[in-house]
Amino acid sequence: MVAMRGTLKGRDVISINDFSREEIDHILKVSDGIEKDLDSKFGLLSGKILSILFFEPSTRTRMSFESAMYELGGRCIDMGPTELTSVKKGETFSDTIKVISKYADVMVLRHPSDGAARYASEISDVPIINGGDGTGQHPTQTLLDLYTIKKESKLDGANIGILGDLKYGRTVHSLVYALSMYGIDMTFISPPDLSLPEEIKEDLDDKKISYEECDKIEEVIEDLDVLYVTRIQRERFPDILEYKKVSGSYKITKDILEGGVKEDLIILHPLPRTGEIDPDVDDTKYARYFLQTKYGVVVRMAILGLILGGFE
Ligand code: NCD
Numbered sequence: 001m002v003a004m005r006g007t008l009k010g011r012d013v014i015s016i017n018d019f020s021r022e023e024i025d026h027i028l029k030v031s032d033g034i035e036k037d038l039d040s041k042f043g044l045l046s047g048k049i050l051s052i053l054f055f056e057p058s059t060r061t062r063m064s065f066e067s068a069m070y071e072l073g074g075r076c077i078d079m080g081p082t083e084l085t086s087v088k089k090g091e092t093f094s095d096t097i098k099v100i101s102k103y104a105d106v107m108v109l110r111h112p113s114d115g116a117a118r119y120a121s122e123i124s125d126v127p128i129i130n131g132g133d134g135t136g137q138h139p140t141q142t143l144l145d146l147y148t149i150k151k152e153s154k155l156d157g158a159n160i161g162i163l164g165d166l167k168y169g170r171t172v173h174s175l176v177y178a179l180s181m182y183g184i185d186m187t188f189i190s191p192p193d194l195s196l197p198e199e200i201k202e203d204l205d206d207k208k209i210s211y212e213e214c215d216k217i218e219e220v221i222e223d224l225d226v227l228y229v230t231r232i233q234r235e236r237f238p239d240i241l242e243y244k245k246v247s248g249s250y251k252i253t254k255d256i257l258e259g260g261v262k263e264d265l266i267i268l269h270p271l272p273r274t275g276e277i278d279p280d281v282d283d284t285k286y287a288r289y290f291l292q293t294k295y296g297v298v299v300r301m302a303i304l305g306l307i308l309g310g311f312e
Helices: 021-036 060-071 093-100 116-123 139-152 170-181 198-206 240-246 254-258 279-283 289-307
Strands: 049-054 075-078 106-111 128-133 160-163 186-189 211-214 226-229 266-268
Touching: 021 139, 021 170, 021 289, 049 060, 049 093, 060 075, 060 106, 060 128, 060 289, 093 106, 093 116, 106 116, 116 128, 128 139, 139 170, 139 266, 139 289, 160 170, 170 198, 254 279, 266 289
Parallel strands: 049 075, 049 106, 106 128, 160 186, 160 226, 186 211, 226 266
Antiparallel strands: none
16 A cells, blocks of 8 residues: 555555654654543544454564554454464465455554565555564654653763664664654663664664764763663574673663663663563663653554544
């Protein structure tokens, strides 16, 4: 499905780069309006159906999209585990997309291959939302990350550090591109083998966005307004021995925070976490990762409502 830029109605959400800063600001503004007056939005998508096609595990993305659709009075159909579908009988990805796009008004897709969502959008009769494509992008996660930063800290002039698996983490890739649209300078903290892909760094250079790279969070944490932590994407490593070399190489603990951080530092994480934030951090004033998941519902309500014409 390919629609005109300028309105969000009928648009696919494949890459954050498909959106201008003005369009992103608009999505954040609509999200804020929804959050302030949630009850009045029920029924806006009545009669509309979201289909959910996940070829990879998910908790938050799947369930927050469902919750968002129900909050707006719409309904969802979920393909469920691929083992129970015709994918198991050998049906092609393209046939699956063609068929399911006839059953719904919009589709959210998660797939292990980079570019799968873009390909699906060329086949589908209805808008496709990329719920994560391999090591590519995860644009709706980025929109809720931006919303959380805006609400809980600031977007303009913030010093943002991104820690973890910057090589394979798709939430990082889309977030970096989005922050670059806001002219934000970033600090990338990762084991050297998991640094940000060269092509993304080249894109930042082209846009004259400056960034620093280091491998120890302790060296930079005191200057950060926002610390975005990610897990090591174990399932993306071609060789498990390579994973073992970096596993457990960083962990945010209360001790690190007590070593000196800004008063109003906020810590975000797309979740799931697998040991990189100690649970003791959860009840510090810095933790915002569970609130971030809550904001995911209003932001996804905004996205669905704008695509399906429930909101202007
Ligand atoms: C992320 C993903 O699937 O990319 N999860 C999510 O949607 N919140 C992050 C991850 O799996 O590490």
